[in-house]
Each structure stands twice: as structure tokens, then as C-alpha cells.
Amino acid sequence: MKREWVLNQESFNKLLALFDSDIERAAEKYEYMRATLIKLFECRGCHSPRDLADEVINRVARQLEEGKDIHPPSLVNYFFGVARNVLREHQRHPESTMATLDALAPAEHPAEDPDALFDQLSARYKSEQRLECIETCVAGLPPETRRLILSYYEGEEGIKIENRKRLAESLGIPINTLRIRVHRIRERLEKCVADCLGRAGE
Structure with a gap:
């Protein structure tokens, strides 16, 4: 039987290092990325947005553990690319992560194209990152x-x-x-x- 992969402390440390060499800044960026992913899945009306966000994070962490060299031009776009795959899998097999219809939270943008939503959240993430960098540099x-x-x-x-x-x-x-x-x-x-x-x- 194939063993389910579990995120351990060593894998998590490698994941944090992907965000920043400074542990505190890395933790802040990780939390912000996770919150952005949760928001994305909430907007799609997914029943377990936190679980789906964690699935995205686990997949990236597993890639690192398996030796994949992840140095993309845009880290946010890389995570969003993985999130697109998770969302599409979820939409093909909703029963794996969805409860009954009565338990579903209503989608904030039910008719919105997923790719457009990814682009919108990605742009907002980058804008906030830029503002943070400007404030740091001016200071x-x-x-x-x-x-x-x-x-x-x-x-x-x-x-x-x-x-x-x-x-x-x-x-x-x-x-x-x-x-x-x-x-x-x-x-x-x-x-x-x-x-x-x-x-x-x-």
C-alpha cells in the first residue's frame, strides 16, 4: 500500500527557506501565501478551503523534499500554478473534499473564471508585496x-x-x-x- 506523504518539520523548514532566508520574514510570507490561497478557494465556493490550501503547500513541500530545484521568477505564480491543478482536480472529484450541498458556503464569485480569479489575487499579492518593499526601502x-x-x-x-x-x-x-x-x-x-x-x- 502506498504510504500517504506527511509534512514533517524538516520539509517545512525547507519550504520556509523558499520564501526568505530570514526565518521571521519567511514565516510572515508563508502565512500571507496560505491566507491568499484560502481566500482563493473560498471564492470558488469550496467546502474545505483551508484543506485545499494546505494541499497546495504540501505539494510544493513534497517537490522540495524529492529534490526539485524550485527557483521560479515569481514564487507566487508558482504556488498559484499548483493551486490551479488542485482546484481542477477538486472540481473533477468534488466528493473527495465536499460535504453535502446544504453544508456548502456560497461562492462569492460563482460565475467567475478560475484563471481570472487567480490573476486577480496574484496581482493583489504582488501589489501588496511592492508596497511593503517600498516602505522598507524608504525607511x-x-x-x-x-x-x-x-x-x-x-x-x-x-x-x-x-x-x-x-x-x-x-x-x-x-x-x-x-x-x-x-x-x-x-x-x-x-x-x-x-x-x-x-x-x-x-
């Missing part, structure tokens, strides 16, 4: 540089022009010099964010 700037970049982009569109003029005056520099400084800071931030997203697996 890592020297205090004066951070104040400069935040002040430069402060205010509504119409107010920004006047704010920038006052900012240049307070620094005793021409507005064009201010723009050049901000451009250089942005280049640093963009590189920092790109590196951060790369570590996050986007």
Missing part, C-alpha cells in the same frame, strides 16, 4: 534623504508644485537641482525595491 534611507523624498511628493497634484518651490527655497537650491537630487534618490529606491521584490520571489 532604510538616511533621515535627511527620507525627509526630502517624502516632502517632495507630499500633497495633492495642484499643491505639489508650490510645496516643491518652498522645499527648494528652504534648501537654498534651484528647483532643477532639487529635481536632480530627487531623481537620484528615486534611482536608489527603484533598485532597492527591485532587489526586495527579487528576494520576495515576485
